[in-house]
Amino acid sequence: MTGTPWTIEEGEGPLIAAAIHDGHEVRREVLELLAVDEEERLREEDPSTGRWTAVAPTRIIVHRSRFEVDMSRPREKAVYLKPEDAWGLNVWKQPPPAELVQRSLELHDRFYSELGALLDRVRARSGRFVLLDLHSYNHRRGGAASPAAPREENPDIDLATFPGHRVFWAPVIDAFLEAIGGMEVAGRCLDVRENAKFFFGNLGEWVHANYPHSGCVLSLDVKKFFMDEWTGEPQHELVDAVGAALAGAVPAILSALRNLP
Numbered sequence: 001m002t003g004t005p006w007t008i009e010e011g012e013g014p015l016i017a018a019a020i021h022d023g024h025e026v027r028r029e030v031l032e033l034l035a036v037d038e039e040e041r042l043r044e045e046d047p048s049t050g051r052w053t054a055v056a057p058t059r060i061i062v063h064r065s066r067f068e069v070d071m072s073r074p075r076e077k078a079v080y081l082k083p084e085d086a087w088g089l090n091v092w093k094q095p096p097p098a099e100l101v102q103r104s105l106e107l108h109d110r111f112y113s114e115l116g117a118l119l120d121r122v123r124a125r126s127g128r129f130v131l132l133d134l135h136s137y138n139h140r141r142g143g144a145a146s147p148a149a150p151r152e153e154n155p156d157i158d159l160a161t162f163p164g165h166r167v168f169w170a171p172v173i174d175a176f177l178e179a180i181g182g183m184e185v186a187g188r189c190l191d192v193r194e195n196a197k198f199f200f201g202n203l204g205e206w207v208h209a210n211y212p213h214s215g216c217v218l219s220l221d222v223k224k225f226f227m228d229e230w231t232g233e234p235q236h237e238l239v240d241a242v243g244a245a246l247a248g249a250v251p252a253i254l255s256a257l258r259n260l261p
Contacts, residue, residue, distance in 0.1 A: 002027050005064045005107055008118060011057025014126035014257060015250065016119075018060035019134045020071040020203060022050035029100055030068050035093045036086075041067050042232040044087065048239045049134040049222075055247040056132060058122065060115070067091065069104040071111055072135075072201040078108045112206065119207070123214050128260065130172060130253055132246070133203050133219040136226075144230035155193040156185070160200045160219040165208050169216040175256035176218055176249055183245035186225075186238060190245060197221065216257070 002025040024045055026034065034041075045065060053059040062071055067086070070078050079101050080086040122129045137158075139149040148154075159177065166173060173194075181192045204217035226238035 003063065006060065006062040006111060006114075008114065009059045010118065010121070011059075012125075013057050013254075014122065014129040015056040015132070015254065016058040016060065016122065016129060017053035017056035017132040017134060018062075018203065019046065019049035019053050020060070020062045021046035021066050021135055022048075022061050023063040023065050025063050026065050026068045030096075030104070033093050033096055033100070034067060035090050036067060039232070040089065041065055043138065043229055044089075046134070046136040047232055048227060048234050049136055051239060052134050052243045052246055053132075055243065055250055058118070060118075062111070064107065069107050071108060072203055074202045074205075075105060075108050079104050115206075116210065119211060119215060123211065128214045128216070128257055129211075130216045130218060130257055131203075131207060133201065133217050135198075135201075135219070135221045136224050137197065137221045138229045139223050139225070140229055144228075148225075151191065153196070154223055155191040155196050156223050156225065157190060157192040158196045158198050158221045159192065159194045160198045160204070160221070161194060162200050165200070165204070165217070168213060171260060172216050172253060172256045173218070175252040179249035179252035180245060183248050185241040185245055218253075 022045070024042060024047070050061040053061055066072070067080065070080070077085065079096070080091045081095070083090055085091070119129065139154050140146050141149070157180065159173070161173060177192060177194065180190060183190050198221050200219055204219045207215045207217045222242060226242055227234040
């Protein structure tokens with residue numbers, strides 16, 4: 001049996017952290033039809049990102065797997081129906097019935113309804129807010145024994161932005177990039193770049209559409225150098241070091257937010 005689909009812990013202040021791909025659970029009716037096994041699911045999920053939400057007083061952690069419903073995609077694409085929706089993986093043993101898909105989409109609707117209510121409260125208290133949208137990405141797709149993908153094309157952290165978002169929120173974005181780029185993990189400064197690999201996901205687009213001048217989303221993809229992406233085994237000291245680096249950038253984020261005109 002699966003438990004609650006997500007956890008929202010609401011605290012004080014304008015900083016929120018979300019790990020919407022941290023989850024691994026799937027409800028029974030979905031599990032019975034999935035063709036991808038547990039190891040394949042885990043490899044495409046973002047384990048340990050939930051731990052990093054501890055940098056913020058308000059935390060959102062989704063416990064359901066993106067293979068049940070993907071909160072980082074728009075509603076019409078939130079259930080993977082074809083291999084091209086899921087990195088070429090054959091997700092289903094047979095096409096899922098419409099009723100199953102609808103129940104998954106109802107979770108998507110409910111999540112965004114609860115998120116909107118939360119952000120309304122944070123905005124009412126703080127005026128403006130910053131949401132850290134925390135993800136991770138694979139860099140050994142050739143196999144467990146394959147070399148890592150070239151560092152030139154695969155930064156430690158990729159920050160996704162888009163022009164309309166960046167113009168207004170440039171002081172916050174630049175403050176974060178400068179602060180996090182100076183943090184050390186495993187004896188070296190983090191390689192942090194903007195728009196090197198990934199596009200803004202649905203969470204960021206939704207927040208900026210609904211809170212254009214009150215909510216800034218920093219959508220981060222951390223390379224899985226902190227774990228074995230094929231076994232799912234984390235290196236806890238590196239997970240903690242990434243979390244410490246994120247926490248170290250928080251004062252710069254909040255200072256820039258306070259100083260916005």
